[in-house]
Amino acid sequence: MPRFPFSTARLIRMHYVAGVFAIMATLMILSAVLGYYNSKSALKQLLEDQSHHLLETLLSASRNSLLSTELSEEILIERLLNNAYFIRSLYEKGEVNDQLLQRIAKDNHLFRINIFTPEGEKRFSSHRLNYPRDAGKFHPAERLAPIFSGRKDTLLLGIKDARFEDASRFIVAVATAQRHAIVLNLDAEGLLRFRNTTGYGAMLQQLSRNDGIVYAALQDTAEILAATSNVDSLEYIQDSPFLSKSLRDSSYGFRFGTFHGEEIFEAVHPFSYRGQTVGLLRLGVSLSPLQAIWDDIYQQVIVITAVIILAGSILITLFVMGKNLESVQQEYREIESYATGIVENVSDGIIVLDHQEKIKLINSAAGKLFGRRAAEVTDQSLHTLLGAAECRQLLHDGGIMQEIDCRIGPQTRQLLVSRSYFYAKDGQRNTILVLRDLTEQKTLEAQIQRKERLSAMGELASGVAHEIRNPLNTIGAIVQQLDKDFEPARDAAEYHELARLVYGEVQRINQTVKDFLRFSRPEPLQPERFRLSALLNQLRQQYQAMAAEKQIRYHQALDWDGEVYWDRRQIQQMLMNLIENALDALPAQGEISLRTAMVNTHRIMLEMRDNGPGIPAPIRGKIFNLYFTTKAKGTGIGLSLVQRIVDEHGGVITVESAPESGTMFRILLPLEVVNDTQNSQI
Numbered sequence: 290m291p292r293f294p295f296s297t298a299r300l301i302r303m304h305y306v307a308g309v310f311a312i313m314a315t316l317m318i319l320s321a322v323l324g325y326y327n328s329k330s331a332l333k334q335l336l337e338d339q340s341h342h343l344l345e346t347l348l349s350a351s352r353n354s355l356l357s358t359e360l361s362e363e364i365l366i367e368r369l370l371n372n373a374y375f376i377r378s379l380y381e382k383g384e385v386n387d388q389l390l391q392r393i394a395k396d397n398h399l400f401r402i403n404i405f406t407p408e409g410e411k412r413f414s415s416h417r418l419n420y421p422r423d424a425g426k427f428h429p430a431e432r433l434a435p436i437f438s439g440r441k442d443t444l445l446l447g448i449k450d451a452r453f454e455d456a457s458r459f460i461v462a463v464a465t466a467q468r469h470a471i472v473l474n475l476d477a478e479g480l481l482r483f484r485n486t487t488g489y490g491a492m493l494q495q496l497s498r499n500d501g502i503v504y505a506a507l508q509d510t511a512e513i514l515a516a517t518s519n520v521d522s523l524e525y526i527q528d529s530p531f532l533s534k535s536l537r538d539s540s541y542g543f544r545f546g547t548f549h550g551e552e553i554f555e556a557v558h559p560f561s562y563r564g565q566t567v568g569l570l571r572l573g574v575s576l577s578p579l580q581a582i583w584d585d586i587y588q589q590v591i592v593i594t595a596v597i598i599l600a601g602s603i604l605i606t607l608f609v610m611g612k613n614l615e616s617v618q619q620e621y622r623e624i625e626s627y628a629t630g631i632v633e634n635v636s637d638g639i640i641v642l643d644h645q646e647k648i649k650l651i652n653s654a655a656g657k658l659f660g661r662r663a664a665e666v667t668d669q670s671l672h673t674l675l676g677a678a679e680c681r682q683l684l685h686d687g688g689i690m691q692e693i694d695c696r697i698g699p700q701t702r703q704l705l706v707s708r709s710y711f712y713a714k715d716g717q718r719n720t721i722l723v724l725r726d727l728t729e730q731k732t733l734e735a736q737i738q739r740k741e742r743l744s745a746m747g748e749l750a751s752g753v754a755h756e757i758r759n760p761l762n763t764i765g766a767i768v769q770q771l772d773k774d775f776e777p778a779r780d781a782a783e784y785h786e787l788a789r790l791v792y793g794e795v796q797r798i799n800q801t802v803k804d805f806l807r808f809s810r811p812e813p814l815q816p817e818r819f820r821l822s823a824l825l826n827q828l829r830q831q832y833q834a835m836a837a838e839k840q841i842r843y844h845q846a847l848d849w850d851g852e853v854y855w856d857r858r859q860i861q862q863m864l865m866n867l868i869e870n871a872l873d874a875l876p877a878q879g880e881i882s883l884r885t886a887m888v889n890t891h892r893i894m895l896e897m898r899d900n901g902p903g904i905p906a907p908i909r910g911k912i913f914n915l916y917f918t919t920k921a922k923g924t925g926i927g928l929s930l931v932q933r934i935v936d937e938h939g940g941v942i943t944v945e946s947a948p949e950s951g952t953m954f955r956i957l958l959p960l961e962v963v964n965d966t967q968n969s970q971i
Contacts, residue, residue, distance in 0.1 A: 340556035390415035509568035
């Protein structure tokens with residue numbers, strides 16, 4: 290077979306070309322790689338120089354920002370103290386009154402001026418409202434203790450929470466010669482807004498809006514002091530030799546790193562203020578512009594179509610997967626938000642327990658019922674909310690719906706509880722408890738039943754009393770006449786004594802009949818305005834001696850005092866019946882307490898409590914029944930009258946008692962009774 294020389298030559302040339310191409314490709318690749326690393330080194334140096342200048346500018350701006358904040362607060366403090374010293378001079382001359390303080394506060398744009406005695410009592414104020422002494426989030430004596438104790442003459446409290454409102458106040462206080470405290474308040478909302486817009490944190494946030502800045506943060510060895518909004522955590526200084534060296538040597542430091550998955554260039558330098566090192570200032574610079582340059586160089590080194598296609602395919606796949614994942618996550622968030630909104634806004638309490646009977650979820654209604662926040666009880670045993678007996682009854686009794694009596698704080702609540710189950714993916718059983726508070730409903734139902742029962746019994750008593758009263762009057766008249774006109778031949782003294790005894794018993798029965806008639810035909814209410822404390826103090830004086838004679842302590846706690854519009858005589862009769870019942874039930878060394886409290890803007894609570902033997906459960910449901918009594922000489926009308934008086938004033942009365950734990954009567958009344966047949970309802 291003939292051979293073709295050109296084929297061999299071409300083959301050689303092909304090898305040559307291939308070799309030359311390989312050499313050139315190698316040289317080009319090496320050149321590109323060398324240029325890549327040289328440019329990367331040059332760009333790194335450029336980044337260091339720019340970051341260095343930026344850090345210097347940021348450090349200077351930080352010091353100026355802090356100085357500006359301090360100067361503004363010093364001016365504010367000086368203005369407040371000048372006003373306080375002026376008021377103190379007037380106060381020590383006896384020229385201060387509420388109207389003067391109001392005028393000074395208005396002229397000087399002060400939010401409030403108060404003058405407190407060492408006991409924490411407010412003596413003068415520019416504010417017209419007079420809150421109870423113990424009301425609010427704290428007592429004034431707590432914050433003003435250094436002045437009252439003589440340790441300080443001037444207090445610069447700065448920004449503090451308001452006592453009665455959800456707001457902040459800027460506060461200073463000075464002492465008078467009598468160790469009284471003159472307290473000046475400014476509404477701190479404007480100062481806080483000024484800080485937020487001009488302070489150090491605002492400066493960092495403004496810096497973060499620059500496309501080239503990823504984050505900025507001021508950090509000490511314990512925590513992050515200030516940072517841009519996208520910073521939730523950073524590497525601890527003590528865990529990083531790089532950060533520790535910069536803080537220790539007070540030098541600039543630079544390094545490459547990642548932040549939230551993004552490559553960044555970090556520059557650090559300690560921040561000192563007034564000669565003290567505050568922390569380490571860390572600045573994260575975006576590498577996006579440089580990365581674009583490096584990517585171009587890298588693409589010159591590796592220009593392989595397959596890789597590009599593969600990378601494109603992967604990117605498209607990832608993009609589609611990411612979009613699908615984002616859509617699924619969005620749908621999940623919407624479903625989760627919808628379900629959470631339903632759970633949080635239902636009126637019934639919901640508690641979810643895991644297989645170990647630990648609380649995994651508790652909604653706001655359940656938290657409000659038990660007076661606990663979700664964060665406090667999550668992952669805790671159900672025993673933290675309920676006693677062991679209630680827990681066993683809820684979780685292990687056969688029925689899925691049951692009523693239980695649950696002790697929550699000082700009160701016993703009646704709960705309707707339903708129980709259901711669901712199984713998690715791991716097969717573990719979880720329990721759902723739905724709780725409905727029936728206490729108010731049960732209380733109103735019981736009161737309605739008592740009212741109907743008393744009404745029926747009162748009507749019966751009225752009819753019987755009318756039938757008895759006339760014969761009784763006739764018998765009494767006959768006995769009197771016989772005692773007067775008839776004189777037996779013997780035993781005359783015994784005869785007259787028996788006649789008087791019969792007449793006395795007739796009068797006693799007649800008085801009982803009158804009481805029955807008074808109950809069945811109550812007098813119409815005659816409401817009047819009076820101060821509640823005046824009536825309660827009168828009762829305390831009335832029964833103090835009787836209580837002391839029986840070695841019983843009687844005291845009052847008036848958490849609320851004001852004017853009410855009630856039938857004073859009937860309310861006094863109601864309280865007298867309760868006090869006398871308590872005195873009869875208590876042994877020596879017993880204790881009676883009467884407390885008042887505001888429930889809401891239109892009703893108050895009267896609470897009568899003793900530490901006597903308590904009322905047995907079988908009797909507790911009968912104590913308001915007409916004629917029911919456990920006393921040898923009782924008539925059984927007292928508590929029935931109490932119930933009727935409460936009803937006529939539009940109120941509700943409940944009783945809680947347990948053997949050897951005492952008895953508590955709680956009465957809820959409107960501040961003003963409606964003077965007609967339809968009383969106001971609670």
